Amino acid sequence: MLAAGMLALGFSLAVTVLAFYGLIGFDSSGTESRLDTRLLSDGYFHSVVWFSIKQAGLSALLALVLAWPVARALYYSPGLWLRQSFLSLCVLSFVMPTLILITGLVALLGRQGLISPWLGQDWNLYGLPGILIAHVYLNLPFAIRVQLLQLQHIPDSSWKLAAQLKLGAWQRLRLIEWPALRAGMLQLFGFVFVLCFNSFAVVLALGGGPRATTLEVAIYQSLKYDFNIPEALTLAWTQLLIAGSLFLLLNRLGGNQWLGVDSTQQHWTPKPGAAMQRLHRLLYATAALALLLPLLALVPGVLQVNLARFDWLAIARPAFITLLIAAIAGTGALLLAYATLLPSRFARTEGRNTLALLCDWLSTHALVAPAMVVSVGLYILLLPRLDLDHWGMLFVVLLNMVLILPYAVQQLRPRLLQFDRQYERLVRSLKLGFQERLRIEWPYMRRACITSFALMLLLAMGDVAIFSIFGTSDWTTLPWLIYGYAGTYRMGEASVASLLLLLICALVVWLFQHFEKGQQDA
């Protein structure tokens, strides 16, 4: 069992190592590829690093600060209209493919955007404003859900005691609400920071030239335009070092719970006054509108298209391929996640916590290994050895599986560790074999597995980076089709395809939330 775990961990690590080996070993000019250390003192390098940190820091800060009043409104006013749908929309906004959002934002705030005329002549979506808007849009819903769950963990007894002691609003905020939020705030900030720091598609689409470039995009540009391997390697190592250190720190702090079922079963919370309730409704409506607008902005584009004459087959096949790839990659990622967690679980039960932490980091290291670098590195390594036109799609699936693995690990780990804390001694005492152990673990893990599978499906459905390297035109996916439509200014078709992808994602979110609710009721 442990051997299978080590093998799985080795496999995920080997993909990254081989990718870097591919880049280091590449030799186009007869000279050995090395790190370009001169780049470290270059102004361009400094500006890229600074911009990467600045945009990630600002995005995380804005997402957290803006989420706070909305989470409070949801907490203190559980009777808000369509509250459950809003929370589902939050999940959808966080996990939906970035290209849908970009198409929507361009339709809404781009040069010919629906509301651009009211934003003044100086308005420009491209550059830092566009990147911040997109990142806040993607992460604000996540922050809302995390903060709401943290508030829901405040025991009723605290509120009752506060009422008994006649604490004022400020005292309640300082003594009850803030301590509940503070505990997870640093992790939340760090996690959103890492996501924005590693963001690729948003910065590529909405970044504005060298002044608005992140490390990930700079890596892509140095590979795609200059084919400057030493520069790409230096940038990749920098990215890995910064994001990796942050991620290691985050691992020590613990994870964020965000996919838990919303509980409106608080028995006793302070009732806000009439004015505060109106403010809550206003905040809630504003947040809902902000999340819906980029999605609704796809509709005018769809209406431009003659739907009766539209070649539906042209998007039906890519839609099926997208689902198929995502389903295989999602299932594979779940199995791989279970296996890669075995060494860390074993180390924990043996009391070897440092080793467990190292195994944890290794199983989630793909989160900080730039997707573009891993794809290009492997491509270079495999090109002379394999017919990638023939085998390319296999690597699309495989790399998607490895790159979504950290998310699967993060989803399964808390539940498995809980199982171990509660039952590991009993399992060992009963001398259960692997099959018996699986038989017991499965009912315990089923709910976490299905939730994780839905998330894996959604994440894999959004891939563009890996397909751009390994994909073939015979197996075009829906996001790649949208990218192609948008690149040739066929915004109508891009909107139709985006809307279809959005509907598929919404269906997946609805299905798993329905399942979660059913499990909770049971």
Added chain:
Amino acid sequence: MLDIEDLQVLRDQQPLRYSLQVQRGEILAIQGRSGVGKTTLLDCIAGFASAHCGRLDWQGQSLLGLGAAQRPVSMLFQDHNLFEHLSIADNLSLGLSATLPKETLQSALDTLEVAELLARRPTELSGGQRQRIALIRTLLRPEPIVLLDEPFAELDPHSRQRATDWTRRTAKAAQKTLLMVTHQYEDVQQVADRAIMLLGIT
């Protein structure tokens, strides 16, 4: 015979020392104030706590080199003895030998008055009912050494009487070597052949 000689276990960097012998088929009650190391001794015999040095032999063979899953031990913990997400019937099926006669299990369930609970989940049971179910599984497993950590703590006087009687009868019939941690003098009287008091001298 279970032979423990100058066995040292580190707990919070403090060494705990144990020396005792238990004959095959003997029932030994272990008493002592809280925190003296009673559970730690059971954990060490079962393989959940590592021995720093000393000897722990069963029938002349050392157990120290064996993992928890390899030791001839069946243990009842103070809590978490049942998988909460499985039914009582499923929980009972775990760890029992396939050759255990159905009548033996049924008789135990009837004696301890838990036969009606098989379809339920542990969360639907009282603490005492869970305790009795776990006790049945621990005693009926084929392991020759049985370790019970406060096995009757949550039982009412009626259930306690039945459980202590059944425990002694079953252990004696199967020639189990049983070590039982308890704070209750009545448990010692009704179940054990002899009792020792751990003094907490390190």
